[in-house]
Amino acid sequence: MNTADLGLPVDVPSTALFTDQYELTMLRAALKAGTAERHSVFEVFTRRLPDGRRYGVVAGTGRVLDAVENFRFDADVLRFLRERGIVDEETLDWLAEYRFSGDIWGYPEGEVYFPGSPIMRVEGTFGECVLLETVILSILNHDSAIAAAASRMASAAGGRPLIEMGARRTHELAAVAAARSAYVGGFATTSDLAAGFRYNIPTVGTSAHAFTLLHDNERDAFRAQVDALGRDTTLLVDTYDVTEAVRTAVEVAGPELGAVRIDSGDLLLVAHRVRQQLDELGATETKIVVTSDLDEYAIASLAAAPVDAYGVGTQLVTGSGHPTASMVYKLVARAESAGAAGTAGTGGEGAPLVAVAKKSSGGKTSIGGRKWAARRLDSHGYAEAEVVGTGPVPDELADRQLLVELVKGGEVVAREPLDAARDRHAAARANLPLSATQLSRGEPVIPTEYVHEGSGS
Amino acid sequence: MNTADLGLPVDVPSTALFTDQYELTMLRAALKAGTAERHSVFEVFTRRLPDGRRYGVVAGTGRVLDAVENFRFDADVLRFLRERGIVDEETLDWLAEYRFSGDIWGYPEGEVYFPGSPIMRVEGTFGECVLLETVILSILNHDSAIAAAASRMASAAGGRPLIEMGARRTHELAAVAAARSAYVGGFATTSDLAAGFRYNIPTVGTSAHAFTLLHDNERDAFRAQVDALGRDTTLLVDTYDVTEAVRTAVEVAGPELGAVRIDSGDLLLVAHRVRQQLDELGATETKIVVTSDLDEYAIASLAAAPVDAYGVGTQLVTGSGHPTASMVYKLVARAESAGAAGTAGTGGEGAPLVAVAKKSSGGKTSIGGRKWAARRLDSHGYAEAEVVGTGPVPDELADRQLLVELVKGGEVVAREPLDAARDRHAAARANLPLSATQLSRGEPVIPTEYVHEGSGS
Numbered sequence: 001m002n003t004a005d006l007g008l009p010v011d012v013p014s015t016a017l018f019t020d021q022y023e024l025t026m027l028r029a030a031l032k033a034g035t036a037e038r039h040s041v042f043e044v045f046t047r048r049l050p051d052g053r054r055y056g057v058v059a060g061t062g063r064v065l066d067a068v069e070n071f072r073f074d075a076d077v078l079r080f081l082r083e084r085g086i087v088d089e090e091t092l093d094w095l096a097e098y099r100f101s102g103d104i105w106g107y108p109e110g111e112v113y114f115p116g117s118p119i120m121r122v123e124g125t126f127g128e129c130v131l132l133e134t135v136i137l138s139i140l141n142h143d144s145a146i147a148a149a150a151s152r153m154a155s156a157a158g159g160r161p162l163i164e165m166g167a168r169r170t171h172e173l174a175a176v177a178a179a180r181s182a183y184v185g186g187f188a189t190t191s192d193l194a195a196g197f198r199y200n201i202p203t204v205g206t207s208a209h210a211f212t213l214l215h216d217n218e219r220d221a222f223r224a225q226v227d228a229l230g231r232d233t234t235l236l237v238d239t240y241d242v243t244e245a246v247r248t249a250v251e252v253a254g255p256e257l258g259a260v261r262i263d264s265g266d267l268l269l270v271a272h273r274v275r276q277q278l279d280e281l282g283a284t285e286t287k288i289v290v291t292s293d294l295d296e297y298a299i300a301s302l303a304a305a306p307v308d309a310y311g312v313g314t315q316l317v318t319g320s321g322h323p324t325a326s327m328v329y330k331l332v333a334r335a336e337s338a339g340a341a342g343t344a345g346t347g348g349e350g351a352p353l354v355a356v357a358k359k360s361s362g363g364k365t366s367i368g369g370r371k372w373a374a375r376r377l378d379s380h381g382y383a384e385a386e387v388v389g390t391g392p393v394p395d396e397l398a399d400r401q402l403l404v405e406l407v408k409g410g411e412v413v414a415r416e417p418l419d420a421a422r423d424r425h426a427a428a429r430a431n432l433p434l435s436a437t438q439l440s441r442g443e444p445v446i447p448t449e450y451v452h453e454g455s456g457s
Numbered sequence: 458m459n460t461a462d463l464g465l466p467v468d469v470p471s472t473a474l475f476t477d478q479y480e481l482t483m484l485r486a487a488l489k490a491g492t493a494e495r496h497s498v499f500e501v502f503t504r505r506l507p508d509g510r511r512y513g514v515v516a517g518t519g520r521v522l523d524a525v526e527n528f529r530f531d532a533d534v535l536r537f538l539r540e541r542g543i544v545d546e547e548t549l550d551w552l553a554e555y556r557f558s559g560d561i562w563g564y565p566e567g568e569v570y571f572p573g574s575p576i577m578r579v580e581g582t583f584g585e586c587v588l589l590e591t592v593i594l595s596i597l598n599h600d601s602a603i604a605a606a607a608s609r610m611a612s613a614a615g616g617r618p619l620i621e622m623g624a625r626r627t628h629e630l631a632a633v634a635a636a637r638s639a640y641v642g643g644f645a646t647t648s649d650l651a652a653g654f655r656y657n658i659p660t661v662g663t664s665a666h667a668f669t670l671l672h673d674n675e676r677d678a679f680r681a682q683v684d685a686l687g688r689d690t691t692l693l694v695d696t697y698d699v700t701e702a703v704r705t706a707v708e709v710a711g712p713e714l715g716a717v718r719i720d721s722g723d724l725l726l727v728a729h730r731v732r733q734q735l736d737e738l739g740a741t742e743t744k745i746v747v748t749s750d751l752d753e754y755a756i757a758s759l760a761a762a763p764v765d766a767y768g769v770g771t772q773l774v775t776g777s778g779h780p781t782a783s784m785v786y787k788l789v790a791r792a793e794s795a796g797a798a799g800t801a802g803t804g805g806e807g808a809p810l811v812a813v814a815k816k817s818s819g820g821k822t823s824i825g826g827r828k829w830a831a832r833r834l835d836s837h838g839y840a841e842a843e844v845v846g847t848g849p850v851p852d853e854l855a856d857r858q859l860l861v862e863l864v865k866g867g868e869v870v871a872r873e874p875l876d877a878a879r880d881r882h883a884a885a886r887a888n889l890p891l892s893a894t895q896l897s898r899g900e901p902v903i904p905t906e907y908v909h910e911g912s913g914s
Binding site: 015017018019020021022023024025026028029030031032033035038040042067077080081084086088126130133134135137138139141142143165167168169170171172173174175176177191192193194196197203204205206207208209210211213214215216220223224225227228229238239240241314317318319323324326329330331334337356357358359 | 483499661
């Protein structure tokens, strides 16, 4: 098996090239300057949530762990880098031996986050950590954006199941990750077979308008589908006239018909009419599935409609207006210079760390220093604040810490089934103040408080 | 080499699973009903451009050809489909032999399009064509959305080069396709190494704030970078104080310094100041690169600023507000029923075709029938109308036809280098009325006219 078979980046043999060139040129320059081995702490965080959103959802953590594990430079890649003159021979030798050997801590997948939450912390030498920036951000920014949209849609849907069906609206592999993120955010199923295959997510799907149009008439099409897929299939009833189609559907499948799908028109109105018609025809157990450019607002507007499931495509895979999270990966601390008075002299692990940050400019604020995070609860047990700090963790927050160990000395230590992330998200969202799931635009539902080393707690 | 190394859909051995489940269940039902072999014509088109946009850009065609070529069902995939009970044994046998054997025509990559343009036409048996819907739409919808944004940015930039640097803001493989689409749309380079490796796009990149923060001071960082990458490197000058950084940069690299990069602040103001300072320092040839959440409007606003290149990330890879094109894949014609009076009886190739279309509802209009398309020119040689029709092509449009043969009897016949698509796009855009490249919101720059069979021309 070969990646060429994917019709996709042929001969990209690892995740190492999902990388901006400047990561490698920085490494090259740091190796030459003798600073590449300085112990460094990078953190992933976002300065703000997408406009109007009340919480974010961490997704993609599991994929990051895979990407870090598979981040290595083989002969083809090294040849490419040499031919392009991107790095020199010393750097090529260093890359040939590359395996991440540091530590990664982070919010577990499915957890919610807020501005400033240290979603992931990567610690090791500058060289080994800086290289991971692009691929870690790609994964977290994409997957978290989708999961946040999914979570809002799941809230809006109440207990009704959501079907992810956006594969055709996004890159074919982004679609697979989107289905995974949607599942974390609360979707029940996906239409994407690759997502079913890769992540074992339940898949669904029955037929499109083309199937009805292929046949000489709607009755033939319905009969063909019922013959092949059984009476509990879902028949698409809006190719021609919905009322006639529903009548035909029940005639063909009987009142045991599984469901009908409505993909156009005023869904609220049509759903009511179809429900009434189905009931009159004795098909009281036949479900109604609606699809057609749904987003969380459209879903919410159907709360009182007799709808049994929602299929969501475009708006899910494009993050419902926010197709990317704005997470960044910043150096927040590094070993003091080897030459600085009183330091160990190597700048390696164990050397005293100095907090670093870009000067605030144009809204790009960063806070230096290795951070912890904890979610403080109110007297009712609901989240009250996201507390982010440097230095010692206050005693009262010690058991509310959010970061968990993901990679230890280069080894992944926190693999988990996708359902664990999905369950965690449901629990985390339920633990937020009720206004978290209001769809209207608002501020983050809890504030982020900073506790700086030396500022007390 | 193994797809597992990508940290991505492991063991998805082909493009066949980038498919919505209903494509397979429709096939299953059609096989059972004896209708799967009916000769069918599917077309890809969009009912409208994204709100306010004046033209669309076809991108991804080359990737579609790869995907069709690699669309096959191997043992692992068949086992998955059997275990899930998605199809029956008859269908599995059919899938095991699957190779697309039909014809595909389409707008060549880089061409512009308008509402109703038949961007791609897939013709063969219903079974072989219906399966390709999802993957074709995934590729075209994603890649065309990015190319359209890129094209607007390239117009806004005038002759100044654009650098694609959005990898960290989108799925890691969507990023590779985005870099490819950006190149088609007019970008000069990318920071994405995988895109350089896979598509031979020129790559660039030097350093980030982390590199400056790693060192004890900015001067050390600049010296390290210049030592390793040479005087013609690009130094990032906004980690602390820009004026001081520019002075240090020229002191370290000399007036031969290649460029400085500004990544925050009021770019218009800062660029003017930095240019003046560089000139005063004798660094008159040192270029200025700006990056920082640029979109086509920000680029346009810098037209009079002393800027030499733009780096664009988020807004490029998210389609600048429109992350997906809304292309659909619709059955527009099929063989008459085998039983219909006077037909050949097989419904296969050569049988008379009947135009089909879903009833218009909720704005989902489709026009049945196999279509041609041509771009009519005005007396100055500029595009005047997109003419789409069924039936014979009017003589005066015969040499202005837009669809070209891409796949013939299952064989790809239209591979081309990516530069051909890039050049084609530049030519096609230059051939539009001047208002095409206005950034303000507007209607499609030329109307789409329909010529129906029998309606004359």
